[in-house]
Amino acid sequence: MRDFAQDHRWLSINTATVRKQHGVEQSLPDILEACAQRGIRAVSPWRDQVAAAGLDNISRLVKTHGLELSGYCRGGMFPAVDAAGVRAAADDNRRAVDEACALNAACLVLVVGGLPGALTGKALHKDIARSRSQVHDGIAALLEYAKANHMPLAIEPLHPMYAADRACINTLEHALDVCDALDPASTGALGVAVDVYHVWWDPKLQAQIARAGKERLLAFHVCDWLTPTTDLLNDRGMMGDGVIDIPKIRDWVEAQGFAGYSEVEIFSTSNWWQRGSGEVLDTCIARHKTVV
Ligand code: ZN
Numbered sequence: 136m137r138d139f140a141q142d143h144r145w146l147s148i149n150t151a152t153v154r155k156q157h158g159v160e161q162s163l164p165d166i167l168e169a170c171a172q173r174g175i176r177a178v179s180p181w182r183d184q185v186a187a188a189g190l191d192n193i194s195r196l197v198k199t200h201g202l203e204l205s206g207y208c209r210g211g212m213f214p215a216v217d218a219a220g221v222r223a224a225a226d227d228n229r230r231a232v233d234e235a236c237a238l239n240a241a242c243l244v245l246v247v248g249g250l251p252g253a254l255t256g257k258a259l260h261k262d263i264a265r266s267r268s269q270v271h272d273g274i275a276a277l278l279e280y281a282k283a284n285h286m287p288l289a290i291e292p293l294h295p296m297y298a299a300d301r302a303c304i305n306t307l308e309h310a311l312d313v314c315d316a317l318d319p320a321s322t323g324a325l326g327v328a329v330d331v332y333h334v335w336w337d338p339k340l341q342a343q344i345a346r347a348g349k350e351r352l353l354a355f356h357v358c359d360w361l362t363p364t365t366d367l368l369n370d371r372g373m374m375g376d377g378v379i380d381i382p383k384i385r386d387w388v389e390a391q392g393f394a395g396y397s398e399v400e401i402f403s404t405s406n407w408w409q410r411g412s413g414e415v416l417d418t419c420i421a422r423h424k425t426v427v
Contacts, residue, residue, distance in 0.1 A: 136386045139397070139424055146423045147177035147205035147396035149356065150184060153412040155404075161412060163188045164196055169412050171200035173420060177396045179206040182231060185238070194237050204240035205396035206289060206328065206354045207231070211302070212248040213273030214266040216259050220251065221269065228277045232286045241395065242289040242353040243281065244328050245274065246302050253300040266303045274325070275317050282324045289353040290314065291328040294336075296367055307334055307343040314351055321350045329388060330356035330400065332371055335379040341387050349392030357381055357427055358401045369404040373418060375426035385427060397427050 139145060150166045163184040170178055178197075185193050197204065210231040215221045235243040247270040252259035274288065281288050290310040293302035304310050310327045318325040327347055334340055344352070359377030364370050374381055385397065399419045401407050407415050 136382070136389045137394070139427055141424070143174065143420045143423050144176060145396050146175055146420060147179060147203075147398040148175055148416065148419060149179040149206075149208065149398050149400035151181060151208070152399055152401045152407070152419065153415050154181075154184065155408045156412050156415075157409060163193060166412065167193075167196050167200055167202060169416060171202060173416055175416065175420070176201070177203040177205045177398075179204060179208055179240075179244070179398050179400070180238075181208045182234065185234060190234055190237055197238060203396075204235075204238050205398045206242050206244045207235040207238060207240035209244045209246050209291075210277070210288070211245040212254075214248045214251050214269045214303070216251045221273070224248075224273060225276055228273070229280050232277070232281050232284055235286050236284050240286070242287040242326070242328070244354060245288055245290050246293065247274070247290065247304050249297065249299045249301055249303045258299060263298065263303050270303060271313060271316070274313060278317055278325055287323060287353050288325050289328040290326070291330060291354075291356075292333055293330075294333040305333075306337055306339070307347070308337075308339055311343060311346055311351065314347075321348070323350045326351035326353035328354035328356060329384070330358075331379050331381055331384050332356070332358050332360060332400075335360060335384065340384070344384075344387045344391060347391065352388055352391055352393040353395075354398060355385065355388055355393060355395065356398045356400045357385075358399065366404065369402040369408075370406075371401045371403055373401060373403075373407060374399070374422040381427050397423065399423070
């Protein structure tokens with residue numbers, strides 16, 4: 136396993152980690168500058184923040200600061216109740232691939248979606264199998280486009296508590312089943328994002344990481360699982376403050392040959408978003424060296 140104790144060469148910051156300090160939206164250009172000032176080499180930005188600042192502008196800033204993108208957040212949200220909705224999702228996902236290419240991202244992360252309508256408060260049906268089928272078909276179609284544009288797609292299995300509203304792929308095993316069905320040769324065009332927050336509890340985790348292998352391990356996300364967790368979405372912990380044995384999981388991932396960034400992704404309304412972004416980034420660097 137790589138030694139992270141000496142420096143933070145392999146630290147990436149998912150920009151959501153520092154986007155809402157004291158409840159105020161931080162601009163992506165400011166976040167990029169704060170990262171660059173600290174010698175952070177990679178980020179993973181969100182589409183809405185890129186759109187707000189302008190794709191060309193962000194593309195230029197990324198180059199100016201010498202940053203890489205460990206991933207681009209995010210594509211997915213495939214399920215819909217009708218053909219028009221499915222088409223709209225497909226169109227939007229192709230645009231996400233285009234943006235990821237413009238920013239030279241390592242991969243486009245897919246949060247695949249759950250029951251249509253659930254995210255905005257009212258699920259329009261209860262047929263999760265139908266959603267999973269639409270996800271399968273949506274990824275299949277997008278994969279053709281992504282391959283033609285040389286942009287790897289990383290399916291991120293989300294913790295089962297998000298099955299209704301955010302992602303109906305909830306285990307690494309399920310994500311890899313989709314990969315095997317759509318990319319049986321394991322070409323590197325389709326793989327997974329392993330986020331310790333979502334998968335740490337899984338008794339099959341080590342075996343499924345081994346099954347994924349180097350070709351399918353496209354991204355590695357870290358934060359921590361707090362006890363108690365007070366919010367299902369926005370109470371993620373800083374690495375070292377919770378119950379996840381992060382070095383053990385990193386060891387499993389790197390044993391397969393993964394040599395990319397360790398991306399910090401923390402949504403934290405009541406703690407880390409209540410601090411200055413400088414303090415948060417400095418803490419990420421310190422914890423990256425000691426507990427990741
Ligand atoms: Zn993640």
